[in-house]
Amino acid sequence: MISRTSLDVTRLSAAAQRALGPGPGRAMAARGLVPLPSADQVAVLYQLALDPDPGLAGAARATAAGLPERLLAGTLADPGIDPRVLDLFAELAAGRAAVFDAIVLNPAVADETIATLAAKGDAREVDLIAQNEQRVLRYPAIIAAMYMNRRARMSTIDRVVELAVRNNVRVPGLAAWDEVARALTGGSRAGEQDDTLIQGVLAAAGDDSALLVGDAERAPPEEAPPGRPVAAAAGDADDPTFEKMSIPAKIRLASIGNASIRAKAVRSPHRIVALAAIKAQGVKDMEVVNYACNRNLLEDVIRYIASKREWTKLYGVKVALCRNPKTPLVEATRMLTTLRERDLQELAKSKGVPSALAAQARRLVLQRRTGTGKP
Numbered sequence: 075m076i077s078r079t080s081l082d083v084t085r086l087s088a089a090a091q092r093a094l095g096p097g098p099g100r101a102m103a104a105r106g107l108v109p110l111p112s113a114d115q116v117a118v119l120y121q122l123a124l125d126p127d128p129g130l131a132g133a134a135r136a137t138a139a140g141l142p143e144r145l146l147a148g149t150l151a152d153p154g155i156d157p158r159v160l161d162l163f164a165e166l167a168a169g170r171a172a173v174f175d176a177i178v179l180n181p182a183v184a185d186e187t188i189a190t191l192a193a194k195g196d197a198r199e200v201d202l203i204a205q206n207e208q209r210v211l212r213y214p215a216i217i218a219a220m221y222m223n224r225r226a227r228m229s230t231i232d233r234v235v236e237l238a239v240r241n242n243v244r245v246p247g248l249a250a251w252d253e254v255a256r257a258l259t260g261g262s263r264a265g266e267q268d269d270t271l272i273q274g275v276l277a278a279a280g281d282d283s284a285l286l287v288g289d290a291e292r293a294p295p296e297e298a299p300p301g302r303p304v305a306a307a308a309g310d311a312d313d314p315t316f317e318k319m320s321i322p323a324k325i326r327l328a329s330i331g332n333a334s335i336r337a338k339a340v341r342s343p344h345r346i347v348a349l350a351a352i353k354a355q356g357v358k359d360m361e362v363v364n365y366a367c368n369r370n371l372l373e374d375v376i377r378y379i380a381s382k383r384e385w386t387k388l389y390g391v392k393v394a395l396c397r398n399p400k401t402p403l404v405e406a407t408r409m410l411t412t413l414r415e416r417d418l419q420e421l422a423k424s425k426g427v428p429s430a431l432a433a434q435a436r437r438l439v440l441q442r443r444t445g446t447g448k449p
Contacts (some may be wrong), residue, residue, distance in 0.1 A: 076161050076184045081121050090114040094121055104133040106141075112149040115141075120159045139166040147172035150180060157184040164191055174199050178206075185213035192219035192226075200226040204234050211241055218247035221254070222355075224276060224330055228264035228323055235322075250329055250350035257322045257346055268323035271315055275327060278315075279334045293393040293417055294367050313338055325350040333361055340365055340375060348372050352379065359388055366394035366401075369426075373400045380405040393417050399427055406431050415442055 083091055089110055093103040102108050104122045106115070122134035149155070150163055150173060160183045168174045168191055177183055178191060178199070192203050200220050203210070210216045217234050220226050238245055239255045248254060316324065316338050328339035328351040339351035351357075352365065352375050362385050365371060380401050385391050392409045395401040396417075410418065410431070421427060421435040 076158060076186045078120075078124060078158050078162060080124055081117060081156060081158070083121070086117055087111075087114050090118050093118050100125075100130060101133070104130050104137060106137040112145055113152065113155070116146070116149055116159055116163065117156070120156075120162050123162060135166060138163065141167070143167075143170045143172050146170075147176040151176040153180060153182050155180065155182055157182055157187070160184070161187045161190075168194075171199075175202065178202055185209060185216065189213065189216045189219045192216050193223055195223065196225050197227050197230070201230050204230050207237055210234055211237065211243055214238060214243050214245045215247055217245045221245075221248060221326065222330055224272075228268040228272065228320075228326065231326060232258065232264045232322060248329070249353040249355065250325060253325055253346035253350040253353070254322070254329075257325055260321075262321040264322050265320045267318070268320055271319050272323060272327055275313070275315055275335060276331060279332050291389045293390055293414075294363055294397075321347065329354050332356065333358065336361065337364075340371060341368075343372075345372055345374055348375050349378060351375075359385070359391075363388070363390040363394055366391050366398060369398055369400060371400070376400040377402055377405075396421055396431070397424070397427060403428055403430060407434055410434055410438060415439060418442075 083094055086094070093099055093108045093110060093114075099108060100122065103110075103118050104125075106119075108118075110118060116138070119134045119138040123131050123138065125131045125134070146163070146167060147170075150160060160177050160180060163173065164177050164183075164187050168177060174191065174195065178188065179202075188203060188206075188209060192200060195203065200223060203216065204220065217238055220234060221231055235245075235254055236258050237243075239258060245251050245254075316327070319327065321344060324339060324342065324344070324347045328336055328347060331339070331354075333356075336351045336354055336357065340348050342348045342351070348371065362379055365375065366379050376395070376398055377400075379385055379391065380395055386395070386405075386409060389412075392412060396406050396409055396413065406427075407430075410421070413421070418435045418439050422432055422439055424432055
């Protein structure tokens, strides 16, 4: 969204200036009761929507949102309209198809406004945005917004991703961009059934917020069996629907899905799918604890968790990583010094971790007990 600053009133028509002048005319203009040409009306409503008086601003926004679709679309199609005005109406009235199209096709519209629309448009509307290849390359945040929009078609996503890759444009805002790009450069393409499969998995996943309760600062239960997450994840069993998807579709689903979907994707034997899941924006701390405990996950996933300082600050993550033999030895050794004595004792006796790590744990236990720096 662009910065919505006040318009230069001196550049508006005399009628618009009168409507914005002191007196009761401002309140009437905010309610659409002052007869003005449509171009002046949208400018006046924009200006009043920024008014410090919340009542006046609210009335102006309500009037702007309720203007007739055909009239508004015709007005917003004018290339001479201020981009700030287009941005406000993109927020208030872009849910109507004609208004959406008028804003998107207006050459004056700001790239930031298009990115906002790309995040919430339907499949047809996202397709319309994707047609302006020059714009999406100039402002690749639009591609990120389209990618995370659940209603965008996979075929459209593939096309804009391929466009970016072909033009050496890196898309910001997608932590899994390397995996997204690699899937296409490796020859994988979305299939015709992917959109149906994605929507089916999203609908079946439902609300998994109950899976995320817990305290990531606590150590995982010591009785957690190797190869299994501490907390059971919905959809943990192999999902034939998920397996039918193309690699690009799995990566996108891992990026836009919830915890139960990520639990499927992170266990994928395909490295780029598993990494897309652990890099997804919605990953919660308790998910990370569960993944860090799982000895069956790919080593690249465990290595990625160990590399994220915001996660390794959590005690539960540190303990889980130290217990997981796939954690790089250097990282596990570094985290040992921050563990509590009880957890160090368990690691010192464990046969499921590298012998060098167990030996270091024994040295640390002895040092703490004797208060010396030597074993």
